[in-house]
Amino acid sequence: MKKYFKVDKWNIIEEGFDKKYNRTSESIMSLANGHMGIRGNFAEKYSGDSLQGTYIAGVYYPDKTVVGWWKNGYPEYFAKIANAANFIGINVQINNLQVDLNKCNFIDFSRTLNMKDAFLKREFTLILPGSSRVKIREKRFLHQIEKELAAVSYQIKPLDKKINIQLTPYLDGNVKNEDANYGDLFWNNIEQKSRKKSAYLSMETKKSFFLVSTAMNWEINSEINSSENIEKKNFTGNKINLTADRGEEIILNKYIAVCTSRDYNKNRVREKAVKLAAEAAQKGYADLFAEHKKGWSEIWQESDIKIEGDPEAQQGIRFNIFQLNQTYTGHDPRLNIGPKGFTGEKYGGLTYWDTEAYCLPFYLATHSSSVGRNLLLYRYHHLDKAVENADKLGLKGALYPMVTITGEECHNEWEITFEEIHRNGAVAHAVKDYIDYTGDKKYLKDFGFPVLAEISKFWEDRVTYNPRKDKYMILGVTGPNEYENNINNNWYTNKIAVWTLKYTLQAKDFIKKEFPKKYSEWIDKLDLTEDEFNHWRDIVNKMYYPYLEDYNIYSQQDGYLDKEQKTREELKDEDIPLYKNWSWDRILRSPYIKQADVLQGIYYFKEEFDNDSIKRHFEFYEPRTVHESSLSPCIYSIIASEIGNQEKAYQLYLRTSRLDLDNYNYDTDEGLHITSMAGTWMSIVKGFAGFEVKNNKLYFRPFLPEKWHSFNFKIIFRNRRIKVHIGKEKIKFELEKGKPLKISVYGQDRIVEQSSCITLKNR
């Protein structure tokens, strides 16, 4: 399976077509622009195995949950991004032969994702009965700036003989979510209409009532012999017949607009889509593409990482950065980042703690601060729902959901929903990350504080005071390591709970001092008292942390050392991955750790640990960690960099960087691991380059992985853009934009200015 795609710095290239690999290629070749996304399906019919996937951000269906035995507090629904009308479709018949790569003969197939300009290109040579050849090319893109627009260019050129062609550009709403729990259809049909060179289709999701209108216009560079309008329920298009002489290239350009009632009044949605599609056709493919390309060039200008000397690593990191920028653009604070983005249906296309713990740093460092701010506002807007959610569990304050789209909990396993409460800490910590990065302390006053205070109230109520030990404990949790459930005193959870309380107290002091009026308002609104603050202080002072005296490190949870102490090396090949080969109870009983847990805490709070202590923790936990979450190796890689274990850092980086391209976990067919891609970015920037933001200053402690000649990346920081180049000999810091800035490199302060750049010898 691995190395299916050709290595190239800017492209993902599939040469030759392996049907078994089609779903994986479709995931990899997905296009998106934050507003919508499509998998790398073929425009023409394909009767083989495929997941035809078109997804529109925020347009979800509340699918009925499935559970074995209902437990109190379970959510009624699991929101799923609805697979929407297929708009790329063009049915093709040549000399009455249905073009279908599952059945036709063809040669010279290639499918290429161009990451630089964000388009998908596909070509193949069809072999007709009698062996005459027809060259077919398809190109498409989802407009980066005009996000409701997409365009497909379909080209047919007979190489040997004149051919008859029947083309049917269409919109098809007869789609299903593969992940529907009871096979339900998610859409109601509203209307469809076909005109001479255009058509539209409107559908509405059931229960959630999102109206989506998809409109298309098309043009062709040749005379049409006959044409027919098609209007069936959920299907509309135009069937045209024409001929092409040998060597004549027929080009059909299809322009699509997708508008939804999320953005317009219901009675204007269709009208808007029709207008946009018509205007796009007016503008033409080339001009639209030029705009789109310009948009992407600006993205790359800010977020590219360039690696010399390691083309696979280069392709890997660019693929990750590309997909992150496709998935979330920050243009809409109602949206967030699903673990699979627009590339598949697994996990329902919703928001997890991945956003705060993994994705936020990437968006902060590569985009304007409004993008990160929108990620935070998403949670701010869901605060009331999080308070309701805590109340459902009989607790004060706010518990943010494990999985959500509207702020309501969507997951239905008690061990996750009710117990994996550390997610609350990540939401709180994101406030600090954002403010540290942007310096936007007003955010704290206006939006951050109520989120912090409600989360603190939750921790306050969720701890158990143990009078025998005069300690506070947190019982019955699941930590980041989901290979344990219902444990007591997960160190990470206890730690981040205390951190939240401390930070909220600091935030309170800050607001009290700087914004006394707002302070009084919040105190009233949130019903906060000095007694409560004292209670928080007491919890901070008396939190219990499990400790392994034998190893002089924190214990992942109470009783961890009672487990049989084995390492990953003692596993057999047939055991891996554990989640596929072991029963759940065997996993739970084993010492094996799914993903960074204690190390996740050390990653967050590493300033509290000396180097030796970090080393001890790393050396104990890393060999016990199986990294069966895509979110795991990046954190271990960063910590390995931190303690100077460069080889391990690089090795763990590799695991995360090409996870999907090389289909490391054999699950890329289900979609890409979008959120872990931000972790890959962190492995380089926070890990190899040792980048941190502390006290309004940027810190770097870079090293160059042995195999690489150099790498460089940019950091957007408070209206500046700094280019960081780490070479074999030299390290350079270049201010590309903005005012001079003091940074720290290997503990030494330096000033970066626009006219000159800092150059140091690499250590």
Next chain:
Amino acid sequence: MKKYFKVDKWNIIEEGFDKKYNRTSESIMSLANGHMGIRGNFAEKYSGDSLQGTYIAGVYYPDKTVVGWWKNGYPEYFAKIANAANFIGINVQINNLQVDLNKCNFIDFSRTLNMKDAFLKREFTLILPGSSRVKIREKRFLHQIEKELAAVSYQIKPLDKKINIQLTPYLDGNVKNEDANYGDLFWNNIEQKSRKKSAYLSMETKKSFFLVSTAMNWEINSEINSSENIEKKNFTGNKINLTADRGEEIILNKYIAVCTSRDYNKNRVREKAVKLAAEAAQKGYADLFAEHKKGWSEIWQESDIKIEGDPEAQQGIRFNIFQLNQTYTGHDPRLNIGPKGFTGEKYGGLTYWDTEAYCLPFYLATHSSSVGRNLLLYRYHHLDKAVENADKLGLKGALYPMVTITGEECHNEWEITFEEIHRNGAVAHAVKDYIDYTGDKKYLKDFGFPVLAEISKFWEDRVTYNPRKDKYMILGVTGPNEYENNINNNWYTNKIAVWTLKYTLQAKDFIKKEFPKKYSEWIDKLDLTEDEFNHWRDIVNKMYYPYLEDYNIYSQQDGYLDKEQKTREELKDEDIPLYKNWSWDRILRSPYIKQADVLQGIYYFKEEFDNDSIKRHFEFYEPRTVHESSLSPCIYSIIASEIGNQEKAYQLYLRTSRLDLDNYNYDTDEGLHITSMAGTWMSIVKGFAGFEVKNNKLYFRPFLPEKWHSFNFKIIFRNRRIKVHIGKEKIKFELEKGKPLKISVYGQDRIVEQSSCITLKNR
């Protein structure tokens, strides 16, 4: 809701009809005979809320399981006893009025379950338009000896005016299980046929392919004006018209036979049913009923408990004994005892550990030893499946399923299926119970030993050796208290595991000595070695038991005392029951205990504890136990009796005794709590009477609850029947059958003989 039924020593009487209570009455008024059962539905049409339920022992459908997220090792199906063709149905029209108590006017309704003779009687006076009255009576029974037979007698008597009657005795296979996971139909139609005064219907379960033929014959004591045969898919019967003069009683007797391919070749099933129904009709209602009544009189002769001075308690215990004898008769070793018997669909009508832990003692003491033996053979025959089940979890030996019908696991929650492994101990302990009771040591050699040895192998592999403490532990379990999951070192589980190992080693020594040839065979077949026996001994010697030093008692599990220590008294009314009012995580975090856990172990192994120690354990755990399992109060009642806390023992007994009659848990509409009924029996016999079997001898330490004048019961023990009478003044032991026997009363040996009885002053 409570006290809906009239108190009576031998009857359960519903006077007046409350539609809201109909499902509950239907559960209470269920009839069964071990082969089949029906809920107390009306013979004539009823359009109001009702669960029409007809169930045939062992005829199940493997329904597709539902889970949120699939985990490795989950079962593919959940076996459910299929709701089968309704055979009691008689459609009734009078003067063209459809008789339907949901719509008609009526007075003087009563529905009575006669427990002595095991029949259901119902009567009411229908008020016709114009106010003329018609008396209607229905009687029915399921034959206790000829278990495939049932009979219904339907009587109509116009009190004021001549009436036209249309009667349609029918068989109706258009039935569904309410608990079907995806609404599937469980049956395929095979054939139906209607003849002059008879009909039959054959259906086959999907997937499991049980063929069930239901045949009926009927007779009427009046001339028929016209008749019509009805044959529709899954429905067959005869529609007849007649007239009845004022005061003339029309009696329709319907005879039913239900035969299945579990008992006959498929090509003979229908023929057999047709023949049996015809023969029954030949014999007539009165004679059939006389046989049936005789069968029940023998049952009561052996298993009745008579209480003087407390009619409610009398009715309660008889209802429990009655239902136990309806549910399981021991005639078929392929059958077992479902928690709801034939009275509802919840829990799928399958086997739980309830059988061994709660039901076995009742059947041992009130029936011939073959009945208990069949319960054990059920598990023996499933040994291979239990080995497969352990293997699925990656473990040696046998893990008996939590829920089963064929030996395969049917439950689909990991915390139960994979972790509630203590059930294995109950299966092992049942071998000891059976042998202690019957003295049938050959059973050990032939069937008991392989079951014990495979369970021991499971424990051997399931423990974790902790070299730091030089102790064995059992991690990641759920104990009997299901209000905790994935805990470490549940004392009860550790204890019963060690007990199994010890008892298996003893059994091995016994077989080696007494049956050396068989011993060698088992050693070979089970691949047992001295090393393995030594390993078992090591586990026995070095098992870790969590202990609460502060209280000088065993801890339910590691860390129990870290929970907030609250008692049941601190709960508010609106909290109870917790499982309905609290979120699952709140329950898990709380100190509240669902059902006997440590106390379950003390109940099993009380000879290892002195009275003070039992008291300490009781006094710690009882106030923390919410008894939200019907299996809980009986165990606490027995222990309360043991420590002389008679008031508490009586109070806990009351809770279990009338659980369903008074609808204590508001769930009797879903069916009766059959298995806990055996616990009620134990509360009296093992609790109040202090009955035990040790070293081939019967022990008694009786007391009389304050409110009672006396109680008596019988014990069947090794071909003897002993009647035990506990009065205010005197205690009497009377040998009704069999040879003299030495018994121990309050620690003093006595001989019971047939001619005389032991009489002691009550203490």
